[in-house]
Amino acid sequence: MANRRPTISDVARRAGVSKGSVSFALNGRDGVSEATRERILSAAGELGWTPSLRARSLSTSRAHAVGMVLARDPALLGADPFFPAFIAGVESALAPVGQALLLQVVPDQADEFEAYRRLADQGRVDGVFIADLRANDPRIELLAELPLAAVTLNRPDVDSPFPAVCEDDRAGIALLVRSLADEGHTRISHVSGPMEYLHARNRRQAWEEALINADLAPGPLAVADFTAAGGRKATEQLLDGPSPPTAIIYANDLMAIAGLSSAQQRGIGVPDQLSITGFGGSELSAHVHPALTTVISDPFGWGQSAASALLGVIDGNQPVTDIALPPVQLVLRASTGPAPSGA
Amino acid sequence: MANRRPTISDVARRAGVSKGSVSFALNGRDGVSEATRERILSAAGELGWTPSLRARSLSTSRAHAVGMVLARDPALLGADPFFPAFIAGVESALAPVGQALLLQVVPDQADEFEAYRRLADQGRVDGVFIADLRANDPRIELLAELPLAAVTLNRPDVDSPFPAVCEDDRAGIALLVRSLADEGHTRISHVSGPMEYLHARNRRQAWEEALINADLAPGPLAVADFTAAGGRKATEQLLDGPSPPTAIIYANDLMAIAGLSSAQQRGIGVPDQLSITGFGGSELSAHVHPALTTVISDPFGWGQSAASALLGVIDGNQPVTDIALPPVQLVLRASTGPAPSGA
DNA sequence: TAAGTCAACTAAACCGGTTTGTTGATTCGG
DNA sequence: CCGAATCAACAAACCGGTTTAGTTGACTTA
Numbered sequence: 001m002a003n004r005r006p007t008i009s010d011v012a013r014r015a016g017v018s019k020g021s022v023s024f025a026l027n028g029r030d031g032v033s034e035a036t037r038e039r040i041l042s043a044a045g046e047l048g049w050t051p052s053l054r055a056r057s058l059s060t061s062r063a064h065a066v067g068m069v070l071a072r073d074p075a076l077l078g079a080d081p082f083f084p085a086f087i088a089g090v091e092s093a094l095a096p097v098g099q100a101l102l103l104q105v106v107p108d109q110a111d112e113f114e115a116y117r118r119l120a121d122q123g124r125v126d127g128v129f130i131a132d133l134r135a136n137d138p139r140i141e142l143l144a145e146l147p148l149a150a151v152t153l154n155r156p157d158v159d160s161p162f163p164a165v166c167e168d169d170r171a172g173i174a175l176l177v178r179s180l181a182d183e184g185h186t187r188i189s190h191v192s193g194p195m196e197y198l199h200a201r202n203r204r205q206a207w208e209e210a211l212i213n214a215d216l217a218p219g220p221l222a223v224a225d226f227t228a229a230g231g232r233k234a235t236e237q238l239l240d241g242p243s244p245p246t247a248i249i250y251a252n253d254l255m256a257i258a259g260l261s262s263a264q265q266r267g268i269g270v271p272d273q274l275s276i277t278g279f280g281g282s283e284l285s286a287h288v289h290p291a292l293t294t295v296i297s298d299p300f301g302w303g304q305s306a307a308s309a310l311l312g313v314i315d316g317n318q319p320v321t322d323i324a325l326p327p328v329q330l331v332l333r334a335s336t337g338p339a340p341s342g343a
Numbered sequence: 344m345a346n347r348r349p350t351i352s353d354v355a356r357r358a359g360v361s362k363g364s365v366s367f368a369l370n371g372r373d374g375v376s377e378a379t380r381e382r383i384l385s386a387a388g389e390l391g392w393t394p395s396l397r398a399r400s401l402s403t404s405r406a407h408a409v410g411m412v413l414a415r416d417p418a419l420l421g422a423d424p425f426f427p428a429f430i431a432g433v434e435s436a437l438a439p440v441g442q443a444l445l446l447q448v449v450p451d452q453a454d455e456f457e458a459y460r461r462l463a464d465q466g467r468v469d470g471v472f473i474a475d476l477r478a479n480d481p482r483i484e485l486l487a488e489l490p491l492a493a494v495t496l497n498r499p500d501v502d503s504p505f506p507a508v509c510e511d512d513r514a515g516i517a518l519l520v521r522s523l524a525d526e527g528h529t530r531i532s533h534v535s536g537p538m539e540y541l542h543a544r545n546r547r548q549a550w551e552e553a554l555i556n557a558d559l560a561p562g563p564l565a566v567a568d569f570t571a572a573g574g575r576k577a578t579e580q581l582l583d584g585p586s587p588p589t590a591i592i593y594a595n596d597l598m599a600i601a602g603l604s605s606a607q608q609r610g611i612g613v614p615d616q617l618s619i620t621g622f623g624g625s626e627l628s629a630h631v632h633p634a635l636t637t638v639i640s641d642p643f644g645w646g647q648s649a650a651s652a653l654l655g656v657i658d659g660n661q662p663v664t665d666i667a668l669p670p671v672q673l674v675l676r677a678s679t680g681p682a683p684s685g686a
Numbered sequence: 687t688a689a690g691t692c693a694a695c696t697a698a699a700c701c702g703g704t705t706t707g708t709t710g711a712t713t714c715g716g
Numbered sequence: 717c718c719g720a721a722t723c724a725a726c727a728a729a730c731c732g733g734t735t736t737a738g739t740t741g742a743c744t745t746a
């Protein structure tokens with residue numbers, strides 16, 4: 001009477017075959033005739049049977065899930081539009097193949113190792129995404145030893161056995177610099193993220209190189225932390241400096257919006273006296289005043305590609321190579337304009 | 344030679360006892376003498392053994408994980424600072440007890456049912472959070488039939504067998520209205536979220552009631568969608584209306600920031616000609632110009648409480664009752680001020 | 687016609703834990 | 717000093733799948 005869910009044995013009994021045959025039929029392996037296969041499948045259908053993931057996990061030693069560990073201050077995590085969209089992309093690739101995503105948010109890097117270890121020890125996931133790469137990132141070495149597949153988001157600066165799924169943010173920065181240089185700007189500053197992060201480094205480096213390419217002196221740099229508070233502080237620092245820039249390239253939209261507000265608060269006209277650009281293409285960037293010139297990236301697509309790549313690694317059939325995502329798009333909006341003439 | 348991870352049998356052998364005893368010792372059940380228990384635990388320690396979660400799941404019929412399904416347009420998901428912080432809070436309660444969070448993001452409500460069903464069918468999770476409650480939410484009924492524990496974020500408008508973990512957003516709105524009324528505003532508008540969402544309804548209703556309490560006529564309402572684009576459109580609609588408001592209460596910070604920009608674009612001074620308030624207390628709200636008066640909520644704490652409650656339901660020892668979170672905090676900043684005198 | 691091949695299928699072992707009788711050794715009450 | 721109760725510990729069954737090693741019978745093949 002107790003309405004327990006049907007098991008493979010129930011299906012086998014109903015179809016008049018052995019458990020093994022049901023398993024074979026279900027997994028599309030041969031050694032079972034077409035007639036029997038159909039009989040089994042319809043028996044399964046009538047009973048409404050789906051194989052128990054738990055039993056499967058135990059016997060196949062597969063979790064059928066992948067994981068992601070985020071080491072972020074929870075208070076700041078919300079400000080970054082990247083992850084939700086990335087995760088949505090990941091899901092879009094996982095759901096069709098019956099995989100799931102396990103998310104871990106830990107307060108800081110100290111807990112990060114522990115989190116990866118636990119995921120591996122408990123066998124909760126078959127692979128992980130390595131995001132927010134840092135310089136000389138110790139996670140690469142850790143994960144190389146753990147029995148987990150992995151893909152990195154962008155290429156690490158250390159030797160890595162894992163495929164990298166890369167979005168070229170340097171190209172985006174170069175586009176921004178060129179467009180500003182074309183407008184006559186000569187003092188183009190950059191507000192970066194923390195230097196420990198590779199993407200912060202990359203963007204900074206791209207900015208420096210692009211300036212050199214445009215025959216401009218590297219304008220002053222302010223290192224910030226990707227938060228609004230940090231963006232504002234960096235902006236004030238730059239504007240109070242000895243030779244204030246006529247344009248600022250921020251490493252993300254959030255800092256740019258804070259910077260924009262900060263300039264306005266001081267009565268500095270944007271873009272008349274100061275041009276401002278963001279990075280990322282958040283929804284809000286189009287709806288601030290003036291609307292933000294920025295570079296649109298595609299975290300959803302990134303998530304999709306990263307997930308497919310990770311599943312490929314887990315499957316282990318063919319080696320997975322690095323994947324380059326389509327280039328980011330420059331969107332010119334009202335926050336940039338010609339350099340002030342009296343400069 | 345193959346360095347497979349140790350199993351319970353290895354531990355048993357090493358400690359010179361049976362598998363059963365190891366299991367008993369590990370789970371702190373009695374029937375094991377103190378001496379043996381110690382011998383077993385140290386054997387486990389030496390071998391570096393941790394019980395296989397997969398095996399455990401199979402034999403205990405527990406997933407040791409909880410789930411959350413988000414039905415959102417991925418492009419807009421990123422704009423909402425609520426979820427990342429909420430999730431971080433959830434993790435902070437799950438990690439210490441060895442539980443994990445499974446996240447599902449589905450593009451729309453059509454896929455939502457399917458997602459919950461899959462979680463249940465596959466036995467991936469023991470319970471779920473029900474967020475983004477809608478009017479007459481069909482998920483309550485679905486989940487009541489599924490073999491899953493659940494907690495809702497706020498109380499549904501339909502009968503629900505699940506405990507609700509509630510943050511009183513109505514009180515926050517009331518504070519905002521009162522503070523604006525005190526400043527002499529008489530035409531206080533509201534830009535709401537979609538009416539299908541209970542939290543949008545609640546905030547709207549709280550706004551209406553607070554206006555009545557302040558002896559004010561219900562100012563015009565604009566129904567939006569919690570996005571920046573929607574916030575801007577709603578703002579324009581209100582400002583173009585027959586009797587434009589002198590203050591607008593937005594249902595979230597994002598719309599408020601877009602509205603603020605929209606007003607500025609039209610040359611309307613904030614707060615001189617128009618007061619603006621947000622809701623949520625995002626980091627950015629403090630760094631726009633003028634800084635946004637808003638109401639600070641605590642998604643992290645909400646996640647923590649919701650997770651503990653859910654674990655309580657799953658354990659099933661004592662019945663879990665509704666939980667009320669501490670009230671939200673009003674933060675008065677520069678985006679609100681006295682009503683324009685010439686109005 | 688005996689031996690060999692092959693496809694179709696079964697029985698049983700296995701994954702690594704938990705749980706349920708059952709057994710021996712101790713302790714206890716009378 | 718004996719039968720009953722108590723307790724530590726064990727062996728075996730179980731969770732629900734997958735996988736391997738056989739078994740069977742039909743069909744070739746020499």
